[in-house]
Amino acid sequence: MSTQHQKVALITGASQGIGAGLVGAYRKLGHAVVATSRTIAPSGDPGVLTVQGDIADPATAERVIAAGVERFGRIDTLVNNAGIFVAKPFTDYTEDDYAAVTGVNLTGFFHITQPAVQQMLAQGGGHVVTITTSLVDNADSRVPSVLASLTKGGLQSATKSLAIEYATRGIRVNAVAPGTIKTPMHPEETHEALAALHPVRRMGEPSDIVEAVVYLENAPFVTGEILHVDGGMSAGH
Secondary structure, rough: OOOOOOOOEEEEEOOOOHHHHHHHHHHHHHOEEEEEEEEOOOOOOOEEEEEEOOOOOOOHHHHHHHHHHHHOOOOOEEEOOOOOOOOHHHHHHHHHHHHHHHHHHHHHHHHHHHHHHHHHHHHHEEEEEEOOOOHHOOOOOOOOOOOHHHHHHHHHHHHHHHHHHOOOOOOEEEEEOOOOEEEOOOHHHHHHHHHHOOOOOOOEOOOHHHHHHHHHHOOOOOOOOOOEEOOOOOOOO
């Protein structure tokens, strides 16, 4: 159980890669953690509550928020890490691609963030961080990704809008825009080509994104920020 003063972080897409790293980082910060994904396993850590579910299903968000508040009594930070990325020529996208990407990236964001913010308002403050993509600000012909731009670009705009809407009510809202990160979603044989997309000529590590989120967590004067952690991609080629 959480003590009255222990902060609580809710992390989506928490079973592997960046999400799993975020769970560990918030525990090191002393937070209790509510961790959710479709495949997440139970945790032996009493400070970590895992909830399985598809974030694209509005019922999942309802269950996750309710379980977190019941177990720990509050939600102080929401990290919207869950996301789907499908790189295809625009005319090759299918209806299933569209439904999958918008379901997780947009619908999932809306249905988990709204009740999380309501809970934060009742507590007197909180923090929302959303993981987007550097491609939103720096389109690359080598990576055709309109659905990523459509959805993650919307989330970046929503980040700024929410930051301003709640600036006087104790809630900060930020985003991290990564380059290509070395996670299980990228097979090893693709790493050389993906590294070449970045001016620094390497892929990012999950720890690069985790450290950026931790920075934002500990930066009380920062809100409405889109923090690029992308090996120079957003600066140019």
